[in-house]
Amino acid sequence: MNISGNTILITGAGTGMGLAAAKAFASLGNRVLMVARNEKRLAEEAAHLPGALHFACDIADPAQVERLVQWAQSNAPELNVLFLNAGVTHTYRLFDGSPARDHAKAEMEVNFVSAVDLTHRFVPLLNGRTAPAIIVTTSGVVYAPDNTNPTYSATKAALHSYIQSMRFTLKKNGSPISLFELVAPLVDSPFSAGVVSDQKASPDEVIREMIDGLAEDRMDIRPVTSETLFDAWRRDPEEAQKMVNDATGA
Numbered sequence: 001m002n003i004s005g006n007t008i009l010i011t012g013a014g015t016g017m018g019l020a021a022a023k024a025f026a027s028l029g030n031r032v033l034m035v036a037r038n039e040k041r042l043a044e045e046a047a048h049l050p051g052a053l054h055f056a057c058d059i060a061d062p063a064q065v066e067r068l069v070q071w072a073q074s075n076a077p078e079l080n081v082l083f084l085n086a087g088v089t090h091t092y093r094l095f096d097g098s099p100a101r102d103h104a105k106a107e108m109e110v111n112f113v114s115a116v117d118l119t120h121r122f123v124p125l126l127n128g129r130t131a132p133a134i135i136v137t138t139s140g141v142v143y144a145p146d147n148t149n150p151t152y153s154a155t156k157a158a159l160h161s162y163i164q165s166m167r168f169t170l171k172k173n174g175s176p177i178s179l180f181e182l183v184a185p186l187v188d189s190p191f192s193a194g195v196v197s198d199q200k201a202s203p204d205e206v207i208r209e210m211i212d213g214l215a216e217d218r219m220d221i222r223p224v225t226s227e228t229l230f231d232a233w234r235r236d237p238e239e240a241q242k243m244v245n246d247a248t249g250a
């Protein structure tokens with residue numbers, strides 16, 4: 001993928017890896033469209049980035065997503081890259097009295113169903129654009145669940161599966177869209193505030209490695225510890241399970 005000259009819509013762009021990506025992509029000569037729910041934070045961050053636009057949207061709400069698509073078409077008809085990065089988690093343990101059903105439902109809506117919604121709306125548009133690409137943030141938990149974030153882990157496994165299906169069908173349909181998966185490691189961001197660990201990578205480091213992977217057309221990008229986890233999982237899934245859960249103290 002050419003890492004400059006794109007117009008890139010980034011969900012979850014107000015904090016963490018999404019914000020690090022917005023800054024990095026903008027500095028490489030891309031135009032960024034920053035999306036999240038907290039408009040004030042988006043506006044403050046977008047003001048520092050040349051040409052950046054922002055749009056407040058809850059991606060779990062189909063009516064708001066519809067407005068986002070219309071906004072993107074009116075304000076950035078050249079949009080050619082979608083970075084589906086927003087995500088939520090609930091840190092708890094199974095059978096500890098937590099409202100697991102509520103947690104699972106909320107996580108599934110944001111982490112998985114929104115990706116289905118957004119790709120169904122944007123793929124037909126991206127098919128006609130120059131050098132189109134979609135990047136989706138999953139997690140090392142697609143190989144082995146983190147048992148301090150059990151239902152979250154299941155939503156990312158669903159997302160990982162959906163990426164494989166999309167790749168198959170995009171290719172079969174002759175789509176020009178390149179579909180990248182960013183398998184993120186444990187990262188120091190508001191998202192992981194509930195996880196006590198000395199193994200958190202910085203968002204900047206992960207995004208630097210992601211951009212290297214995009215430039216090399218590596219479709220599965222596994223920054224920092226994610227590649228080691230992947231190797232462990234291929235050797236012995238139990239070893240991978242231990243690595244993930246040792247890192248989060250599960």
Ligand SMILES: NC(=O)c1ccc[n+]([C@@H]2O[C@H](COP(=O)([O-])OP(=O)(O)OC[C@H]3O[C@@H](n4cnc5c(N)ncnc54)[C@H](OP(=O)(O)O)[C@@H]3O)[C@@H](O)[C@H]2O)c1
Nearest residue numbers: 012015016017036037038058059086087139186187189191
């Ligand atoms: N941190 C980790 O250890 C880790 C590890 C592996 C994978 N990941 C994944 O990496 C991605 C980015 O997370 P991060 O670590 O950078 O955490 P983060 O800083 O908390 O970023 C998550 C972003 O998602 C946005 N968001 C949440 N719900 C949303 C909704 N309903 N609609 C629109 N935006 C929403 C949040 O902004 P608003 O609150 O303003 O909406 C926030 O900007 C997530 O998909 C996460 O699952 C994280």
